[in-house]
Amino acid sequence: MIIKILGLLDIISGVFLGLGYFGFFKEVALVFAFYLLVKSIIFIKGFASIVDLITTIIFFLVIYGINGVWVWIFVLWLLQKGFISLLG
Numbered sequence: 531m532i533i534k535i536l537g538l539l540d541i542i543s544g545v546f547l548g549l550g551y552f553g554f555f556k557e558v559a560l561v562f563a564f565y566l567l568v569k570s571i572i573f574i575k576g577f578a579s580i581v582d583l584i585t586t587i588i589f590f591l592v593i594y595g596i597n598g599v600w601v602w603i604f605v606l607w608l609l610q611k612g613f614i615s616l617l618g
Contacts, residue, residue, distance in 0.1 A: 538615075
């Protein structure tokens with residue numbers, strides 16, 4: 531059950547990362563950036579958590595207006611990870 535909740539939160543995080551790219555809902559994106567930071571520190575032993583930590587850095591860059599095409603790689607990362615968690 532907890533994996534499905536974390537998967538849903540990953541999907542929502544990916545959506546807000548994408549919206550943050552366009553300058554929308556940056557305050558809400560900040561909340562999900564901290565969520566990813568805490569989750570990646572708790573589960574730091576796994577590869578996915580290390581990528582989540584990098585995604586957190588990308589989240590903060592996007593919130594402060596530093597955007598690039600590479601942001602979409604991390605949006606896709608969060609979305610696919612979330613969907614896989616929901617299916618599992």
